[in-house]
Ligand SMILES: CCCCCCCC(=O)SCCNC(=O)CCNC(=O)[C@H](O)C(C)(C)COP(=O)(O)OP(=O)(O)OC[C@H]1O[C@@H](n2cnc3c(N)ncnc32)[C@H](O)[C@@H]1OP(=O)(O)O
């Protein structure tokens with residue numbers, strides 16, 4: 299049985315009957331394993347059936363009410379986790395399905411990982427159990443009013459005082475105020491604070507420190523600490539449930555052992571000692587979180603697509619001149635060409651996210667064994683994929699809103715809130731442009747090393763095939779030739795390599811590498827995008843090589859993979875043509891093939907979004923209901939608005955009645 303919270307008539311039954319594949323098997327392919335389907339389903343239903351986790355009136359709450367509701371939900375979630383003795387996997391999923399941004403996201407998502415990644419074993423033993431039991435609540439305080447992207451430009455200082463064996467944490471300027479950290483404004487008792495370490499008169503740059511912010515007795519700020527919330531944010535409801543905060547320190551003293559000392563230490567005498575590990579490991583928490591953000595992109599995108607596909611199958615417009623039935627908007631080719639690439643992207647991001655998780659785990663194991671060689675690749679992949687998937691997802695949610703016409707603009711469609719919650723993902727954890735420039739730097743380094751004969755590995759291995767890829771011409775002759783994975787991979791590799799080599803050549807003409815990089819940065823961004831898109835396409839193809847079980851599942855995924863790749867080819871046709879990878883005729887053939895693929899997806903579209911296995915509670919959209927009973931739900935939802943609590947509105951007596959009864963005469967009338 300698919301995820302339906304209630305309702306008796308299935309208005310989408312006809313759509314479900316036309317599917318050519320086993321939906322339950324597709325759920326396994328989507329979730330990763332049968333176990334994952336089971337645990338996801340169980341946690342989603344646990345949340346959906348609990349009245350405390352209701353969220354249907356969330357957009358109507360004031361900021362204060364919303365924040366209090368978030369505290370209530372977080373505490374209730376914790377109570378259920380403890381009562382039911384949930385595993386870490388189950389607890390994470392339960393929090394995901396509660397679906398309300400709050401301090402717990404940063405506590406589990408950044409504070410704990412920062413201590414685990416950068417704390418010594420002793421520090422972990424001391425702090426992690428307290429965090430795991432919620433005896434303390436933590437946040438991640440890195441960004442300041444004056445600097446976010448430029449981490450090396452942060453101004454907060456932590457100066458060692460050998461007389462007392464303490465660090466003095468201080469905010470020397472207004473712009474050094476910590477600004478943005480989630481959970482900081484009202485909830486956190488502790489923070490991992492990033493500050494410039496100064497000892498024996500020397501500035502050793504940015505390091506992490508655990509700082510207590512609030513009393514564990516009455517939650518009041520500790521002496522020398524000023525903090526609060528930074529104010530309302532984009533959209534109603536949405537990310538306003540989060541207390542993003544501001545924090546200033548006035549010479550706050552913390553014990554020396556609250557500096558996170560896994561990578562470098564300050565001795566009792568104040569001597570700075572750096573272990574022989576790369577300094578970049580300081581950025582490890584960001585690598586970890588970027589990887590989780592890629593996985594989240596497929597969640598958000600699939601949610602929006604699920605709403606838009608189901609509603610497009612219900613919504614009918616035009617086409618009944620002879621008194622026959624009207625056309626489902628999903629049958630319009632324009633609707634399909636806008637919607638099906640987004641459906642394909644959801645699957646593509648899901649699989650690349652799975653691969654990135656594997657890569658991250660692999661890199662971590664290597665780091666444990668003191669092999670740091672794959673760190674640059676891990677950084678480039680997490681930064682690039684975070685950037686490309688979040689930008690595309692934010693755009694896609696907005697496109698889904700438009701695909702739902704006027705009703706998509708109603709809060710009850712779920713899409714405005716989803717967009718408002720999601721869109722900061724393009725900025726937090728690294729601005730997407732800044733991150734793509736990191737990928738470009740990595741690519742330019744790789745290209746420059748090709749000349750010295752160094753064989754690139756991992757996701758840049760294709761660059762080793764430079765002799766061939768710089769001059770090859772696509773052999774595609776018919777639209778059907780574009781179904782050959784080798785044909786697609788070849789043009790994506792050639793495009794990415796040629797764009798990177800072009801940039802490298804142009805940079806080399808500049809007076810200096812730095813000036814060239816700066817001048818060429820718009821082209822470098824496009825080059826980085828081409829490389830990242832190649833990774834996503836390749837990982838989708840690799841997924842198809844795996845053992846995929848279930849009637850028709852592999853065929854559907856093949857179609858989606860081809861749609862994803864050919865849609866990108868169509869969208870970035872200029873790149874493929876200007877680098878001479880394909881001819882205009884081949885570009886037109888790709889488009890012809892896309893149209894055929896859309897026709898194959900059409901009868902499967904509703905079943906393909908059913909495979910995401912979302913409950914109506916999680917979707918929180920009247921348009922995306924499993925049973926498709928959209929119109930009564932829309933109608934009922936309208937009456938819940940506080941404006942409809944009275945028939946005559948507040949303000950009638952003061953402002954409307956006098957206007958309607960006015961006796962003033964206009965000379966023109
Ligand atoms: C839980 C979910 C909710 C999430 C809520 C959001 C929470 C947050 O937003 S927390 C704040 C996140 N902040 C950011 O992401 C800031 C973005 N800025 C940065 O990451 C960096 O400062 C950055 C990469 C732009 C520049 O780094 P910087 O050290 O100044 O200069 P740069 O010269 O580019 O890098 C130095 C070297 O480090 C490498 N490097 C940079 N970042 C990393 C990294 N993360 N891992 C490994 N290596 C790295 C570079 O490749 C470079 O290597 P090389 O010298 O070999 O070329």
Ligand SMILES: Cc1cc2nc3c(=O)[nH]c(=O)nc-3n(C[C@H](O)[C@H](O)[C@H](O)COP(=O)(O)OP(=O)(O)OC[C@H]3O[C@@H](n4cnc5c(N)ncnc54)[C@H](O)[C@@H]3O)c2cc1C
Nearest residue numbers: 438439440441445446447478479480722725726727728731
């Ligand atoms: C909802 C939300 C939650 C957040 N949570 C946290 C948190 O928990 N903890 C925390 O520490 N921080 C947090 N942040 C802060 C976040 O990490 C930063 O906002 C982010 O890293 C971007 O930095 P910035 O604001 O300094 O942007 P800026 O760097 O000032 O960006 C402004 C513009 O300049 C451009 N730009 C900047 N540098 C370059 C360059 N080198 N080349 C070309 N263009 C450039 C950018 O592309 C952008 O268009 C959060 C932010 C948001 C919005």
